[in-house]
Amino acid sequence: MPHQSITVAGVEVFPLCDAVGPMGASIRRPLPEMFPGGCHGESDEWTLHFHCYLLRDAAGRTVLVDTGIGPEDSPAASWAPVPGALGSELARVGVSPEEVDAVVITHLHSDHASGAVIGGVPVFANARHVFQRSEIDAAAEDVLARVVRPLGDRVQVVDGQADVLPGIRVFHTPGHTPGHQVVQVGDLVLTGDVVLHPVQLADPKVPYLYDDDPELAAATRMELLERVRGARGMIATAHFAEPFTMLSPA
Numbered sequence: 001m002p003h004q005s006i007t008v009a010g011v012e013v014f015p016l017c018d019a020v021g022p023m024g025a026s027i028r029r030p031l032p033e034m035f036p037g038g039c040h041g042e043s044d045e046w047t048l049h050f051h052c053y054l055l056r057d058a059a060g061r062t063v064l065v066d067t068g069i070g071p072e073d074s075p076a077a078s079w080a081p082v083p084g085a086l087g088s089e090l091a092r093v094g095v096s097p098e099e100v101d102a103v104v105i106t107h108l109h110s111d112h113a114s115g116a117v118i119g120g121v122p123v124f125a126n127a128r129h130v131f132q133r134s135e136i137d138a139a140a141e142d143v144l145a146r147v148v149r150p151l152g153d154r155v156q157v158v159d160g161q162a163d164v165l166p167g168i169r170v171f172h173t174p175g176h177t178p179g180h181q182v183v184q185v186g187d188l189v190l191t192g193d194v195v196l197h198p199v200q201l202a203d204p205k206v207p208y209l210y211d212d213d214p215e216l217a218a219a220t221r222m223e224l225l226e227r228v229r230g231a232r233g234m235i236a237t238a239h240f241a242e243p244f245t246m247l248s249p250a
């Protein structure tokens, strides 16, 4: 059952389900090890969803947030459950890759960035690709070579807060990676990997094993969730089973 779209501040937000499944054995750990100190239920198994999002504003302009796992030979293939289905998900909502006006990559991990360039060729040929400068500065050489350089002059580097389109704004949210960014539309924040699992809603201090800087990630998460809760807003997550989660003041 495909996830349904919602409309926020005049922008339609389509969840695109790139993949569903557990992490591969190479990096899989029981949940209490992945999220130390979190309050876990019966199951130790984490079935992740991998969500990208397509935003379409009232003028018909489109912004893709994250590009998913990518094809079978993607670097994410070593740990992601299946190849990414972003292409067919985009087709399902009636958008061709050429029609995408802008791509925001929340961070350069292989499950978020690997659908942008396939076989050395930019997939979203007419889109600018928005990155935080600190993410590019911290990127490994192989990631620059595979994802960033092939985009050529489609790369748009920003520092901190910036408008992608009027009303669609990125914010620098470091911790999971140095240049992680989220996207905000009205009271909806597309959180990338600032929040990985619902246990971190119950307690935002709970770190994630694969956070680059767990303390900074926790501080960023607390600040962001508090801000969204204060506005009775909503988050759109990358890895929860349901794409949208309402937040009300604690």
Ligand SMILES: [Zn+2]
Binding pocket: 107, 109, 176, 193
């Ligand atoms: Zn990540």
Ligand SMILES: [Zn+2]
Binding pocket: 109, 111, 112, 192, 193, 238, 239
């Ligand atoms: Zn992720």
